[in-house]
Every structure is written in structure tokens, then in C-alpha cells.
Amino acid sequence: MLTASTVSSTAVQDLLSHCKTLGHIKQLHAHILRTVSDHRRSSFLFNLSSSSSSININYSLSLFSSIPSPPEPFLFNLLLRNLSRSDEPRATILFYQRIRHAGGRLDQFSFTPILKAAAKVSAFFEGTELHGLALKIATLSDPFVKTAVMDMYACCGKIVEARKVFDEMPQRDVVTWNTMIVRYCRCGFLEEAFELFEEMKCSNVMPDEMILCNIVSACARSGNTGYNSAIYEFLKENDVRMDAHLLTALVTMYAGAGCMDIAREFYTKMSVRSLFVSTAMVSGFSKAGRLEDARDIFDRMEKKDLVCWTTMISAYAESDHPEEALRVFDEMCRYGTEPDEIALGSVVSACASLGVLEKATWVHEYTHRNGFESSLTVNNALINMYAKCGGLDAARGVFEEMPTKNVVSWSSMINAFSMHGEANDALALFARMKQEHVEPNDVTFVGVLYGWSHSGLVEEGKKIFASMTNEYNITPKLEHYGCMVDLFGRANRLPEALAVIESMPMAPNVVIWGSLMSACRVHGEIELGELAAKHVLELEPDHDGALVLMSNIYAREERWDDVRKVRRGMEEKNVLKEKGVSRIDLNGESHEFLIGDKRHKRSDEIYAKLKEVVSELKLAGCVPDCGSVLVDV
DNA sequence: TTAGGGTTAG
Structure with missing residues (x-):
């Protein structure tokens, strides 16, 4: 490549700018060492070789x-700069x-890349040293250096120190404000981020x-929907330029908030x-109950990945369309998209709401054939599924064979026993x-209490309920x-029962x-029943x-005008009084029964x-409950 | 001859 020993300085520069490989640079370097005595040349070469791609970093x-x-x-x-942007920021x-060590001095342009690297690798010790050095040589007045110092502290988990630099x-x-806001967000200090945003607007810096x-x-992330409309107004009023990032964040936020x-x-x-x-x-559409809109977006998507398929499957599974969930699956x-345990979890719960034991067994076999036999998520879902399909023994089988169990597994199995009236097993x-x-x-306590309530063991139930707060430090919920x-x-x-309602904090x-x-209806308690029914109707006027x-109640008291009023x-x-349908699937055929x-x-x-x-029940001493017979009179 | 900031689904 180089033959003449009299290559000029401009020629070297020109050649360097055309160096495509490390080999070219090495050739040129060798040539310079042979022909050029001026030590500035090697600095010059160093500088230029540092400027381009990462292949030169080690050489530089x-x-x-x-x-x-x-x-x-x-x-x-x-x-x-190149090192700080590389895959090895520690370098x-x-x-x-x-x-x-070589006695070199730093200027304000040196600080930012080193601080950035310190932030990336959480080098708090070196970062603090740099902060001190910046103070000493007075480069800290530079806003770029200050922002980098602030960011370094925040990335090293020292958010209070970062805020101190910010306040000073x-x-x-706009970059300084954003850096501090972003760091608050990353630490989960969302309220602080919002406060800072408000402060920023007051200080006449226009958010970008x-x-x-x-x-x-x-x-x-905060789930505080109070800001949603304020942001919407702000965007409209200020005519903010919207790029793909901002639009993505907006869609996600509004979709998440329903x-x-x-969105x-x-x-x-x-x-x-x-x-x-x-x-x-x-x-978002599926959580808002707008399944058709969800499906419309889904169908228009050119590419679909596992998450997206799973979203559609759970949308159907959770909104009482289990057949469609299985079709999408x-x-x-x-x-050719292979399901993972989350997808299978949705499929299993679709089977649970289908209530079809045959399909459930098929899914169970499928999960085992495909290597999910040890999956917590899948097995927990299988327990719930079998419980809801009437397969208590199968649920127990899954539970007992699980190599590892978590609190969800235990709670699901306890709940399964309770649902089937096996209070003793649950307990x-x-x-x-x-x-x-x-x-x-x-959730465990919902299952346990459910078991107690169905077994009629009132005193034990009271004790368990009290133990929630006293022993386990769990605040009882509505359930x-x-x-x-x-x-x-x-x-x-x-x-x-009424006293419990009156004592509820919610x-x-x-x-x-x-x-x-x-x-009250079962026990013929008319007055209290009327009170309860009135409360129900306040909350849901059409509650059948x-x-x-x-x-x-009015009929029993012969208040016929009132009866007619309610009926009309x-x-x-x-x-209409909703009628409960029972369904049994037998040998691939579905049988439905209404009253x-x-x-x-x-x-x-x-x-x-x-x-x-x-008649056998009557012989055994069971008396039919006629409390609801008036319904159809 | 060079410097500081971002989003994201089951």
C-alpha cells in the first residue's frame, strides 16, 4: 500500500480517513513510525484511530x-466517548x-463519558471521585457535567444525592429535568416524578x-387515572409533536386505564x-369487555407473537367465551407458535369455565406431553380446572404429584375441597x-372460610377469621x-350476620x-330479608x-298492590328470573337441563x-325447601 | 475535536 518514504502529512490524514480495517491502520502506523519523527504524528494517529468503529478500540x-x-x-x-458507548463501559x-496515572488532566469533555460509564456499571466509588475532581477543577459549573454527575448518583442507587446535585x-x-424525572420513575418514586414535572412547568421550561x-x-404505572385527562388536555393545548415513543406510551396508558x-x-x-x-x-379492548374490537385489531396484525396470541386467548377465556379461546389456541x-406456560395457563382456565371434563383431561395430557408437567403455573391452573369440572380426585392427583408447590397450589386445593363440600379435607x-x-x-383464607361456612362450624370459622389479623397480619377483604x-x-x-355487615370497614x-x-329467605326472616333486599336493589335496581x-314478602303479608307494583x-x-342451566358432557355429547x-x-x-x-330423601328425613315456591305463583 | 435525556403487550 505505501511505498514512497515521503508521504506528506495531508496524505497521511487522507489515507487514515480511508482506512477500512485494522490492517490498514497498522500498515499506516508502521509507515509513520519509519518515516515520521514528529511525535505529534503518533498522537494524531491515535486520535483518528479512536474515532471510528469499535474494532479500533484495543488498538487505540x-x-x-x-x-x-x-x-x-x-x-x-x-x-x-467510544469506550463509554461500547459493550464494555468498564473499560x-x-x-x-x-x-x-500518566499524569493527564481532564477537561469538561472528559467527564461526561467517564461519568456515563460509571452510571452504567454502578461504579459509585469512582463516580464520587470524579464528582470531587470536577469540583476541584471547577468544571462542575458546566451543566453537562452536572447532569452527568446527577445521573451517576441516581444510577448508583443514590437518588437523594442525585436530587441534591439537581437542587444545587x-x-x-429540559434535559436536566428529564434526567431527574426518569431516575425517579426508575426507582418507583412516581409521586416525586409528578411533582417535579409540575415544578418544571412552573419554571417555564417547556416539556418536550x-x-x-x-x-x-x-x-x-401509577394507576392514578387522575392524570390521564390532564395529560390529554396538555397535549391538545400545546400542540406537542408526537413521535412513535410518545404515541406508544400514550396508547399503553389509555388502554391500560380502559x-x-x-387509546x-x-x-x-x-x-x-x-x-x-x-x-x-x-x-385493553378485552379488559373493557369489547371483544369484537379486540379481535378486530388482532385480526389486522400482520405479525403475531406468543404474547399477542396469549392475550387473545385469555381475553376469550376470561370473558366466558371458552370455546373461542380454544379455537384461537x-x-x-x-x-407453528409453541405455547409456553402462561399460554397454557389461559387454555386450562378456558377449560375450567367450559366445565367439560373431557376437554380438561385432553389439555392435561397435552401439558404433560409437551414438558410442562413440573410447571407451577400450569399445575395450579389444572387444580382449579379439575375442581370446577367436578374432578376433585383429579385435582388432588395433580396437587400431590407437583414437585414444588407454592401458596397458590395450596390455596387452590383447599378451595377445591371447599367447593365440593369437603370441609374436613379442606381444613x-x-x-x-x-x-x-x-x-x-x-386467597387461602377465602377457601378456608368458604369451607367452614358450608360445614356449619361457626365457632371455628370465627376463630379462623380472627386469626387472619391476629396471627397472620392479613387484612380481611370484602370476600x-x-x-x-x-x-x-x-x-x-x-x-x-348483620353485625358483620355493620362492622365492615368497606x-x-x-x-x-x-x-x-x-x-333470610331460607330461614323465613321477613323483616331483615326486606332490609337486605332493599340494599340489594339500591345497588342493583334490576336484581331479579x-x-x-x-x-x-308482600304476597305473604297479602299486600297485593305492592306485589303488583313490583311485578309490573x-x-x-x-x-326475568335468570334460570340456572346444568350441563353434562358425556361421550362427546352435551346435555343441558333447565328447571x-x-x-x-x-x-x-x-x-x-x-x-x-x-322419595328416598324424604325417607331419610330431608324436607324440601318451599321458600321459593311463591316465585312461580 | 469532543458532551447530558425516552416508550413498550400476555
Whole structure:
């Protein structure tokens, strides 16, 4: 490549700029060493070789020794920058130590890359040293250096120190504000981030799209929907430029908060839509109960990944469309996307709400064939699925064979026993759980209390409920109070059930009042039943059970005008008593039964058998409950 | 001859 010994300085520069490989640089270097005595040449070569791609970094570092000491900052700043941006940011700090060792001095341009590297690798010790050095040589007045110092502290987990540097800055621009806001967000100090954002607006610094992007994502994470409309107004009023990052953050926030029309407004503004943002839309629509809109976005997506398929599957599984969930799952498998444990968890819960034991068994076998037999998520879902499909033994089988169990596994199994009326087994399992030192959580207690309430063991139930706060430090939730109302209600201890409702720290919902109402109906407690029904109707004016109960109470008291009023109201609003459907799947065929239903082809045989069972029950001393018979009078 | 900031789905 180089033959003449008289290459000029400009020619060297020209050749260097054309060096494409490390080999070229080495050739040139050798030539310079042979022909050029001026020591500035090696510095020059060092500098240029530092400036380009990462292949030169090691070479540049080795060249550094040939630079006469003390080196000038302009010589190594470029290499510091490249090192700090490389995959090995720690090398920046090592190189900085070499510079100091060689007696080199830093200028304000040297600090930022070293501090950035210190931030990346959390080198708090070196970072603090640099802070001191910056103070000493007065470069700390430079806003760039100050921002980098601040960021270094924040990245090393010293958010208070970072804020101190921030507060001491005489002037702050939009980057300074953003850096502090971002660091607060990363530490989870969202309120501090919002406060700073407000302060920033007051100090007449105009937020740009990066700041807004962070604030929007902080809003999304905080779950504080109070900011959502304020942000929307701000964007409209200030005509903020929106790039893909900001739009993504906006769509995610509004979709997460269920404001789907606003989310869609931003989503349609995007020219390129990532998988993330589209999946956020699918998820948002499905959580808002708008399954068709979710499906529409889903169908329009050109590329789909596992997360996106899973979102659609769980959307159907959780909104009582289990058949569709399984169809989407089949489609996903046909497209060659392998399910993971989260996807399978959704499929299993779809089977649970389908209530079809046959399908459940198939999914169970599928999970085992595909290597998920040890998966906690899948096995926990299988326990719930079998419990809901009536397969208590199968649920127990899954539970016992699990190589590792967590609190969810135990709670699911306890709940499975309770659901099937096996209170003793539920309580025995709870005792075993304690023996094995697994800490129960609030869900565990729902299962346990449910078991007690159905077994009529009132005193034990009271003790367990008290132990939640006294022994386990778990604050009872609405569901736990509901179980207690149920417990007293079933045991015909209605005043105590009412006392539970009155002692609740939160407002009772329809389920709670409904539970008391049903207990009053069963035990013929008219006055309290009326009170409970009135509360139910306050919360849900069309509640069929409460309306029927009210009309029955009035009928019993021969208040026929009131009966007619309630009945007419129900007819006008088209409130029909919801009828419970029972379904059994047998040999691939589905059989449905309604109250008084004679559609089944073997209806006669079924009713004959029913008659037989009822007479046997009567012989055993069971008396039918006629409390609801008035319903159909 | 060079410097500081961002988002994201089950």
C-alpha cells in the first residue's frame, strides 16, 4: 500500500480517513513510525484511530502508551466517548485510571463519558471521585457535567444525592429535568416524578416529547387515572409533536386505564405499529369487555407473537367465551407458535369455565406431553380446572404429584375441597400447609372460610377469621366478610350476620347483601330479608332475586298492590328470573337441563329417577325447601 | 475535536 518514504502529512490524514480495517491502520502506523519523527504524528494517529468503529478500540488503547506524557485531553476524549458507548463501559474507567496515572488532566469533555460509564456499571466509588475532581477543577459549573454527575448518583442507587446535585444547579434545561424525572420513575418514586414535572412547568421550561413520554409511562404505572385527562388536555393545548415513543406510551396508558376511545385515537395516528402497541390495544379492548374490537385489531396484525396470541386467548377465556379461546389456541398451534406456560395457563382456565371434563383431561395430557408437567403455573391452573369440572380426585392427583408447590397450589386445593363440600379435607389441608411452613395469603383464607361456612362450624370459622389479623397480619377483604355473613346466615344466626355487615370497614356490595337476603329467605326472616333486599336493589335496581323476594314478602303479608307494583316493574324492565342451566358432557355429547325442562329425549326416564331420589330423601328425613315456591305463583 | 435525556403487550 505505501511505498514512497515521503508521504506528506495531508496524505497521511487522507489515507487514515480511508482506512477500512485494522490492517490498514497498522500498515499506516508502521509507515509513520519509519518515516515520521514528529511525535505529534503518533498522537494524531491515535486520535483518528479512536474515532471510528469499535474494532479500533484495543488498538487505540495500545497506541496510548506511545503518546508523550502528559497527554492533552483532546487526544483521549474521543476514545473515552467510544469506550463509554461500547459493550464494555468498564473499560472507560480503566482507561481514565491510565490517563491519571500518566499524569493527564481532564477537561469538561472528559467527564461526561467517564461519568456515563460509571452510571452504567454502578461504579459509585469512582463516580464520587470524579464528582470531587470536577469540583476541584471547577468544571462542575458546566451543566453537562452536572447532569452527568446527577445521573451517576441516581444510577448508583443514590437518588437523594442525585436530587441534591439537581437542587444545587443554578440553571436547568429540559434535559436536566428529564434526567431527574426518569431516575425517579426508575426507582418507583412516581409521586416525586409528578411533582417535579409540575415544578418544571412552573419554571417555564417547556416539556418536550421525551419528558412527556416518561410522564405518560409513569401515569400508566401509577394507576392514578387522575392524570390521564390532564395529560390529554396538555397535549391538545400545546400542540406537542408526537413521535412513535410518545404515541406508544400514550396508547399503553389509555388502554391500560380502559379509555379505549382515546387509546384508539392515538393508535390510528401511528404510521408504524409495533407488536407491543397492538397487543396493548387487544388487551385493553378485552379488559373493557369489547371483544369484537379486540379481535378486530388482532385480526389486522400482520405479525403475531406468543404474547399477542396469549392475550387473545385469555381475553376469550376470561370473558366466558371458552370455546373461542380454544379455537384461537388451535389456530396458534397451526401457525407453528409453541405455547409456553402462561399460554397454557389461559387454555386450562378456558377449560375450567367450559366445565367439560373431557376437554380438561385432553389439555392435561397435552401439558404433560409437551414438558410442562413440573410447571407451577400450569399445575395450579389444572387444580382449579379439575375442581370446577367436578374432578376433585383429579385435582388432588395433580396437587400431590407437583414437585414444588407454592401458596397458590395450596390455596387452590383447599378451595377445591371447599367447593365440593369437603370441609374436613379442606381444613386438614390447611393444617398440613401450616405444618409445612407455607405462609397462607388472603386467597387461602377465602377457601378456608368458604369451607367452614358450608360445614356449619361457626365457632371455628370465627376463630379462623380472627386469626387472619391476629396471627397472620392479613387484612380481611370484602370476600372474607362475605364468607362470614354466609357462615352466620347458613347457621341461622342472622343478627350476627348483620353485625358483620355493620362492622365492615368497606361498603358492602351486592354479593354481601344478597347473601344475607338469601339466608333470610331460607330461614323465613321477613323483616331483615326486606332490609337486605332493599340494599340489594339500591345497588342493583334490576336484581331479579331481590325483586322476586320483595314480591314474595308482600304476597305473604297479602299486600297485593305492592306485589303488583313490583311485578309490573319487572315486566316493564323485562327482568326475568335468570334460570340456572346444568350441563353434562358425556361421550362427546352435551346435555343441558333447565328447571321444569322436558326437552331432553330421555326426559321421562330422568323424571322417574328424580322422583325416586326425592322419595328416598324424604325417607331419610330431608324436607324440601318451599321458600321459593311463591316465585312461580 | 469532543458532551447530558425516552416508550413498550400476555
